[in-house]
Amino acid sequence: MWVSQLELVNFRSYEKLAIELSPQNIALVGHNGRGKTNLVEAIGFAATHSSHRVANSTALIRKGSDQSVIRLRTVNPDGSGAMLELEINEGRPNRVRVNRNQLPRLRDALGQLRCVVFAPEDLRLIKGDPSDRRRFTDDIMVQVAPRYAGVRAEYDKVVRQRNTLLRSGRADQSALDVWDEQLVRIGSELAWGRRNAWRRLDEHVTAMYDVISAESGSASALYRSVAQGAASLEEVASRMTEELARRRREELARGITLVGPHRDDVDFQLDGHPARSYASHGESWSLALAVKLASFRVLADLAGDPPVLILDDVFAELDEQRRQQLLESISDADQVIATAAVRSDIPEGFASRWITIDRADERSAVTYDDGQGV
Amino acid sequence: MYDPVIGELVEELGRFPGVGPKSAQRIAYWVLDADAEEIEQLAKVLVEVKRRVKFCKVCGNVADDDLCRICRDENRDPTMICVVEESKDVIAIERTREFAGRYHVLGGAISPIDGIGPDDLRIHELLPRLADGQVREVIIATDPNLEGEATATYLTRLLADFDLEVTRPASGLPVGGDLEYADEVTLGRAMAARRSSAGKAGVE
Ligand SMILES: Nc1ncnc2c1ncn2[C@@H]1O[C@H](COP(=O)(O)OP(=O)(O)OP(=O)(O)O)[C@@H](O)[C@H]1O
Ligand SMILES: [Mg+2]
Ligand SMILES: [Zn+2]
Numbered sequence: 001m002w003v004s005q006l007e008l009v010n011f012r013s014y015e016k017l018a019i020e021l022s023p024q025n026i027a028l029v030g031h032n033g034r035g036k037t038n039l040v041e042a043i044g045f046a047a048t049h050s051s052h053r054v055a056n057s058t059a060l061i062r063k064g065s066d067q068s069v070i071r072l073r074t075v076n077p078d079g080s081g082a083m084l085e086l087e088i089n090e091g092r093p094n095r096v097r098v099n100r101n102q103l104p105r106l107r108d109a110l111g112q113l114r115c116v117v118f119a120p121e122d123l124r125l126i127k128g129d130p131s132d133r134r135r136f137t138d139d140i141m142v143q144v145a146p147r148y149a150g151v152r153a154e155y156d157k158v159v160r161q162r163n164t165l166l167r168s169g170r171a172d173q174s175a176l177d178v179w180d181e182q183l184v185r186i187g188s189e190l191a192w193g194r195r196n197a198w199r200r201l202d203e204h205v206t207a208m209y210d211v212i213s214a215e216s217g218s219a220s221a222l223y224r225s226v227a228q229g230a231a232s233l234e235e236v237a238s239r240m241t242e243e244l245a246r247r248r249r250e251e252l253a254r255g256i257t258l259v260g261p262h263r264d265d266v267d268f269q270l271d272g273h274p275a276r277s278y279a280s281h282g283e284s285w286s287l288a289l290a291v292k293l294a295s296f297r298v299l300a301d302l303a304g305d306p307p308v309l310i311l312d313d314v315f316a317e318l319d320e321q322r323r324q325q326l327l328e329s330i331s332d333a334d335q336v337i338a339t340a341a342v343r344s345d346i347p348e349g350f351a352s353r354w355i356t357i358d359r360a361d362e363r364s365a366v367t368y369d370d371g372q373g374v
Numbered sequence: 375m376y377d378p379v380i381g382e383l384v385e386e387l388g389r390f391p392g393v394g395p396k397s398a399q400r401i402a403y404w405v406l407d408a409d410a411e412e413i414e415q416l417a418k419v420l421v422e423v424k425r426r427v428k429f430c431k432v433c434g435n436v437a438d439d440d441l442c443r444i445c446r447d448e449n450r451d452p453t454m455i456c457v458v459e460e461s462k463d464v465i466a467i468e469r470t471r472e473f474a475g476r477y478h479v480l481g482g483a484i485s486p487i488d489g490i491g492p493d494d495l496r497i498h499e500l501l502p503r504l505a506d507g508q509v510r511e512v513i514i515a516t517d518p519n520l521e522g523e524a525t526a527t528y529l530t531r532l533l534a535d536f537d538l539e540v541t542r543p544a545s546g547l548p549v550g551g552d553l554e555y556a557d558e559v560t561l562g563r564a565m566a567a568r569r570s571s572a573g574k575a576g577v578e
Contacts, residue, residue, distance in 0.1 A: 091396070092396070154520055157520050158520060160487060161485065161486050161487055161520070161521075161524070162486070164486040164487045165486035168486055168489075170486075170491050174492070174528070174531070174532075175484075175491060175492065177531065178484065178524050178527045178528045178531070179486075179524060181524075181527050182520060182523060182524050182527065185523075186520075
């Protein structure tokens with residue numbers, strides 16, 4: 001799948017931008033701070049409704065405005081496609097339109113655009129909090145099966161309801177039993193979905209790390225959850241039920257839900273050591289990139305049609321051999337968008353379209369070059 | 375900000391369900407612009423409705439007397455009770471014409487965040503209705519969302535000890551939704567194909 005047109009209105013540094021993209025590899029070049037990451041962030045946001053840089057979407061709205069619009073056209077290999085339009089509002093819910101039709105819920109548009117973004121901020125996947133890893137997992141799961149967006153939202157609500165009950169002083173046996181049942185019903189489904197996602201991702205993480213890392217170590221990923229080792233959804237549910245019974249007193253004492261997928265994490269390991277405390281900066285960066293590329297592989301295999309792949313500031317960090325190995329491993333992509341501050345950081349022969357971003361008068365001036373670059 | 379009187383109006387309007395601060399402000403200014411007569415009429419209707427409308431002593435549905443229209447109707451099947459969250463759900467199910475029994479309106483759903491527990495719902499009033507053995511089936515038609523499911527779980531557990539069939543409308547209702555917004559065909563089908571709440575086979 002690829003994006004053929006992108007329009008931004010009051011998004012980050014862009015007051016107005018309209019660019020044409022092609023179904024091949026695109027190099028996005030511009031000096032630091034010109035808005036390369038802003039641009040790819042917009043595409044990523046249109047796909048997942050979340051940004052890799054900020055938790056709250058209002059940060060994406062251009063300073064001095066109260067609304068941004070991301071409008072883009074997706075194209076599938078069979079020629080079909082859609083016009084996707086996201087409205088990011090300050091103080092009001094965001095809205096989405098597909099082919100000009102407003103959808104009742106934002107999440108109804110998930111799956112319209114499948115996209116994997118790797119950016120330097122993804123180092124958080126390795127070094128950051130468990131919540132960063134859960135968010136990544138959920139993004140993949142939702143792109144594979146959009147109905148999980150609903151499961152996730154519902155699960156967040158169960159945990160909030162149950163925590164309130166635990167703290168309310170009204171949490172008697174029968175009241176808690178009711179919420180345990182909801183927690184298990186929805187939580188087991190979420191944990192099982194994540195477990196399945198990591199079953200697919202794990203081997204690709206190892207393979208991709210071999211491709212891009214200059215070091216010899218071997219990487220792996222282990223999903224830690226109530227679902228770990230369980231053979232079926234039912235088993236996850238019965239484990240949760242047991243665990244809830246075992247920890248009920250502790251939960252009542254602390255006033256929070258201690259059992260369930262909101263406490264999951266992923267252990268990344270390098271040569272059997274926990275990467276979070278063991279890996280060097282360079283190794284962590286390679287591992288984070290490997291994880292993102294693994295998700296690209298999984299999404300490509302599942303849909304039979306690779307997602308858009310965005311590589312923000314990647315090639316500058318790799319030597320010529322790794323660049324070529326990386327390019328080989330993603331050669332089936334319909335569209336790769338790579339950013340760099342200078343042209344020489346883009347591998348030779350990579351781009352079929354060069355887009356240079358130059359900011360003048362607070363407006364972004366964009367120039368195209370479909371030659372092989374100069 | 376605005377004049378204290380307008381501020382108060384905005385605050386009051388903001389307590390309406392589904393009305394956020396922005397809409398409250400819009401409505402407030404509409405009130406300011408409207409004719410005095412128009413507003414007096416609106417105020418009169420509000421007061422009148424509140425004064426005249428009562429709740430049925432038996433089922434909790436809105437009523438113009440001690441008993442609601444449905445509880446007064448002797449043609450309604452007394453062996454079936456359909457439990458719903460709100461009176462508006464009664465109207466939604468009545469529109470499907472799939473149900474000829476009686477109702478029980480809980481007045482909400484269990485939601486700790488909103489401070490609503492089982493004791494805040496009209497569950498105490500339901501139990502005596504089941505005591506004389508006339509009721510054979512209780513259909514739990516709470517909203518197909520989290521709080522509705524939790525309420526259904528609570529009722530199913532509570533009614534397990536009674537000698538009754540406890541059923542739920544078949545799935546097919548849009549999940550995460552409100553019962554009253556389901557269209558008649560969908561809701562009608564769900565009522566017709568209801569299933570046992572204990573996970574046993576369907577009743578049909
Ligand atoms: N909400 C916003 N409103 C206006 N400008 C913004 C907003 N958010 C970010 N910016 C501006 O965008 C610029 C950063 O753009 P971006 O991160 O895309 O740069 P970049 O081209 O990726 O640079 P680098 O090569 O350093 O990664 C900054 O100048 C910042 O001030
Ligand atoms: Mg950048
Ligand atoms: Zn009645």
